[in-house]
Amino acid sequence: MSVKEIIDRCEVLFEDIDFTAAREWKAAKPGRKVVGYLPIYVPSEIIHAAGMLPLGVLGGGSDLEVIHGDAYYQSYICRIPRSTVELGVTKRLDFVDGMLFPSTCDVIRNLSGVWKLMFPEVYTRYFDTPQNYKKEIGGEFYKNDLRELLEGLEEMGGVKVTDDDLRASIEVYNERRQWVEKVYQFRRDQPWKTPSSEIYLLMRAGEVIPPEEHIQLMKDYLAAVELEERRMKDNTRVVLNGSFCEQPPLGLIKSIELAGCYIVDDDYIMANRMITTDIATEGDPLENIAYAFLTDSMPFPSKFEPSEEEKGLYLADYVRKAGAEGVIFAAASFCDPALLDQPLLHHVLDDQKIPYIAFQFAENSGQMQPIREQAGTFADSIKLWSAA
Amino acid sequence: MCADVSTDVIKDDSMLLQKKMIAGNYDKITSAPETGQKMVSTFVPGNINELIMCFDFANNLPEINALGNAMRKQSGSMISDAEKMGHSEDVCTYVKADLGMMAKGNIAPNGKPMPNPDMLMLSYTGCYTFLKWFELLREQYKCPTVMLHVPYEGDGKITKNMRDYVVKQLKEDVIPMMEEVSGVKFDIDRLREYMKASAKAEDDLVWVLKSAKNIRSPIDAYFGGVYYIGPIFGAFRGTEDAVDYYRMLRVEIEDRLAKGLGPVTPEGEMGEEKYRLVVEGPPNWTNFREFWKMFHEDGAVVVASSYSKVGGVYDYDGFRHDPQNPLESLAEYCMGCYTNRNLPDRTTMMADLVEEYQADGMLVNSIKSCNSFAAGELLMLREVEARTGKPCAFIETDLVDPRYFSPANVKNRLESYFQMIEQKRQSQAA
Ligand code: SF4
Numbered sequence: 001m002s003v004k005e006i007i008d009r010c011e012v013l014f015e016d017i018d019f020t021a022a023r024e025w026k027a028a029k030p031g032r033k034v035v036g037y038l039p040i041y042v043p044s045e046i047i048h049a050a051g052m053l054p055l056g057v058l059g060g061g062s063d064l065e066v067i068h069g070d071a072y073y074q075s076y077i078c079r080i081p082r083s084t085v086e087l088g089v090t091k092r093l094d095f096v097d098g099m100l101f102p103s104t105c106d107v108i109r110n111l112s113g114v115w116k117l118m119f120p121e122v123y124t125r126y127f128d129t130p131q132n133y134k135k136e137i138g139g140e141f142y143k144n145d146l147r148e149l150l151e152g153l154e155e156m157g158g159v160k161v162t163d164d165d166l167r168a169s170i171e172v173y174n175e176r177r178q179w180v181e182k183v184y185q186f187r188r189d190q191p192w193k194t195p196s197s198e199i200y201l202l203m204r205a206g207e208v209i210p211p212e213e214h215i216q217l218m219k220d221y222l223a224a225v226e227l228e229e230r231r232m233k234d235n236t237r238v239v240l241n242g243s244f245c246e247q248p249p250l251g252l253i254k255s256i257e258l259a260g261c262y263i264v265d266d267d268y269i270m271a272n273r274m275i276t277t278d279i280a281t282e283g284d285p286l287e288n289i290a291y292a293f294l295t296d297s298m299p300f301p302s303k304f305e306p307s308e309e310e311k312g313l314y315l316a317d318y319v320r321k322a323g324a325e326g327v328i329f330a331a332a333s334f335c336d337p338a339l340l341d342q343p344l345l346h347h348v349l350d351d352q353k354i355p356y357i358a359f360q361f362a363e364n365s366g367q368m369q370p371i372r373e374q375a376g377t378f379a380d381s382i383k384l385w386s387a388a
Numbered sequence: 389m390c391a392d393v394s395t396d397v398i399k400d401d402s403m404l405l406q407k408k409m410i411a412g413n414y415d416k417i418t419s420a421p422e423t424g425q426k427m428v429s430t431f432v433p434g435n436i437n438e439l440i441m442c443f444d445f446a447n448n449l450p451e452i453n454a455l456g457n458a459m460r461k462q463s464g465s466m467i468s469d470a471e472k473m474g475h476s477e478d479v480c481t482y483v484k485a486d487l488g489m490m491a492k493g494n495i496a497p498n499g500k501p502m503p504n505p506d507m508l509m510l511s512y513t514g515c516y517t518f519l520k521w522f523e524l525l526r527e528q529y530k531c532p533t534v535m536l537h538v539p540y541e542g543d544g545k546i547t548k549n550m551r552d553y554v555v556k557q558l559k560e561d562v563i564p565m566m567e568e569v570s571g572v573k574f575d576i577d578r579l580r581e582y583m584k585a586s587a588k589a590e591d592d593l594v595w596v597l598k599s600a601k602n603i604r605s606p607i608d609a610y611f612g613g614v615y616y617i618g619p620i621f622g623a624f625r626g627t628e629d630a631v632d633y634y635r636m637l638r639v640e641i642e643d644r645l646a647k648g649l650g651p652v653t654p655e656g657e658m659g660e661e662k663y664r665l666v667v668e669g670p671p672n673w674t675n676f677r678e679f680w681k682m683f684h685e686d687g688a689v690v691v692a693s694s695y696s697k698v699g700g701v702y703d704y705d706g707f708r709h710d711p712q713n714p715l716e717s718l719a720e721y722c723m724g725c726y727t728n729r730n731l732p733d734r735t736t737m738m739a740d741l742v743e744e745y746q747a748d749g750m751l752v753n754s755i756k757s758c759n760s761f762a763a764g765e766l767l768m769l770r771e772v773e774a775r776t777g778k779p780c781a782f783i784e785t786d787l788v789d790p791r792y793f794s795p796a797n798v799k800n801r802l803e804s805y806f807q808m809i810e811q812k813r814q815s816q817a818a
């Protein structure tokens with residue numbers, strides 16, 4: 001397959017707010033179940049082990065017309081809960097058997113209750129990750145929490161999940177994480193070959209198709225991209241931060257690139273990359289999933305950083321690792337986690353003399369010109385600065 | 389909550405006592421550099437005051453400082469200072485008011501500078517913003533910061549796993565850190581004694597809150613309620629002062645009830661009780677008196693409110709601090725705080741209150757700052773309306789940002805709401 005064919009397929013998946021691929025997956029075999037989840041992270045291994053399809057629900061995107069959703073959310077709340085409710089009310093999620101709402105922020109937390117009230121027939125769970133990272137405290141809590149999730153899924157699906165099922169799913173997701181990392185590494189090495197608008201679509205595809213298919217898609221993409229002739233430009237290398245939940249319109253990513261930036265790292269679909277190592281397959285699989293979160297998960301604003309000295313350093317590390325020259329903060333409007341975290345991250349970047357700019361967006365932002373200008377000025381100023 | 393803001397509202401002995409208690413606490417805090425007393429900052433929801441007292445810490449609550457500054461009309465400039473320092477316009481204004489206060493020298497209401505806290509007790513209960521707030525404070529104070537992760541009641545219940553998790557954190561993280569910072573050894577019997585006092589005060593508070601079930605309620609459970617909950621939500625739960633305060637308050641309210649009196653307002657005795665409301669959401673502090681007046685001058689009394697449950701729910705499902713199981717009980721207290729309960733439970737609670745307190749309906753005061761309360765309130769409103777058959781209404785303000793209080797707007801909406809209630813009554817009578 002050519003790059004174009006692969007990306008065209010990803011784009012179809014991305015634009016399809018009726019989730020046809022997931023519907024088809026479900027319809028292909030009687031008894032199949034689909035479990036949706038909101039950003040940032042749930043351990044998809046557990047859903048997969050129950051024979052179900054984990055489905056990332058990342059809002060309604062730029063094209064969904066929100067008619068009902070606005071009646072549920074005040075104007076000063078971000079857009080993702082209202083567009084998610086819109087997806088629900090318009091029956092676009094009527095094939096989804098379960099919905100998980102991770103402990104990302106109060107909006108998603110409360111959305112779990114909204115879902116329980118509006119869609120009582122759906123298995124709905126607020127999904128907590130620990131803020132205490134000691135194995136005997138947070139680890140124990142989280143392990144039991146995972147067990148409760150597993151039991152809930154077993155009951156909902158009328159299935160029994162064995163430890164070996166879990167181990168097999170861990171292996172699948174380990175492989176997927178390796179391929180995600182290969183794609184990200186490829187982009188760090190040769191960003192001119194792997195535009196972020198393509199990487200984004202490739203990663204988004206993984207939210208709506210089975211992980212095995214996603215692995216194949218990433219393999220095909222990397223193989224195809226190697227063969228493409230793409231010219232290297234004198235672009236500025238930037239890390240993008242703050243878009244971990246509500247997603248920007250694709251036009252925003254393209255605008256940043258058109259403005260002369262290579263996005264060499266980002267926090268777009270963190271669910272794909274949350275766990276940074278392989279999860280062990282020997283021993284208790286739920287314990288392994290739990291402990292991996294405690295010791296090997298990415299920092300993000302909703303996760304407490306116990307050490308003041310370490311706070312925000314990860315971002316400077318990403319910058320270094322990616323050979324980036326600056327950071328673009330792009331947070332969703334009214335996003336408390338991203339916006340409250342930003343000043344702390346700014347201070348880290350100030351200390352390390354890493355330039356940055358910040359702007360806000362909504363998933364349906366239409367006007368890209370100001371963003372393009374801002375990103376262009378930023379890219380130019382970095383070039384001038386480094387030439388001086 | 390309380391703050392030292394009752395100056396020109398004060399009429400009763402209980403209020404004078406509360407004012408004295410609060411002033412004493414600020415004096416304790418600001419004199420810490422001379423007395424050597426250690427100080428902890430923490431939050432109102434999930435405030436583990438009894439435990440804090442076991443280590444002789446003074447307890448400072450930044451939320452209460454922020455609302456006090458708002459009532460003294462100082463929060464606006466503090467918020468704009470914080471925004472100038474790079475904090476977004478879109479985020480919770482409590483945080484910005486606190487950071488702005490710090491930038492202005494952290495002056496307590498007694499005019500003296502607040503010392504830096506010796507420890508930040510991050511009781512992560514019912515609000516995500518708390519986590520970021522204390523990460524921001526920690527960056528300034530560089531002091532030990534301990535996280536107490538209180539799991540959310542996502543499924544509407546407290547499981548053994550959740551309780552064990554909180555208790556373990558108390559035993560293995562919070563208490564050792566408090567011992568280290570304070571130099572005081574933990575004594576569980578001391579904790580039990582404080583918790584006995586808590587339960588006593590809670591009994592009297594509950595009696596007071598429930599007095600609003602009387603037709604011609606002797607109290608206002610929202611505007612007046614913020615004074616009543618002050619000591620128990622603040623630095624006094626577990627003290628003998630709080631026991632005395634609630635006993636005194638109860639006697640006063642018993643007296644009002646016996647005399648058939650309504651609530652006291654800043655403008656004096658309230659006139660006829662025309663509308664009985666349940667209110668969801670925190671109050672606006674920047675225009676508190678003006679806001680209250682819009683209710684009492686039209687004869688609207690708030691008979692129950694969710695805000696009087698934000699620092700602990702005592703009057704709904706019978707929770708009391710339990711000296712026999714002190715740590716488990718602290719864990720349950722934290723998890724049971726209003727915003728730590730899921731939306732279906734909050735909705736049921738509000739609908740029940742409308743029925744139990746024979747209210748005419750529920751009013752939502754939706755707070756721009758506060759996703760913890762606000763996200764989902766519109767659905768709650770519809771549900772309560774559907775379940776009770778009573779009209780519900782919606783206004784929008786902010787806690788401490790004066791830019792978001794529009795008097796004309798709020799007044800218009802309230803008046804239309806009162807008309808709606810009248811129409812409902814007429815249609816029922818017809
Ligand atoms: S965009 Fe931000 S505030 Fe909105 S739901 Fe996501 S994390 Fe929460």
Ligand code: SF4
Nearest residue numbers: 480482515517758760
């Ligand atoms: S978001 Fe709400 S509960 Fe949280 S700190 Fe702000 S005002 Fe308080």
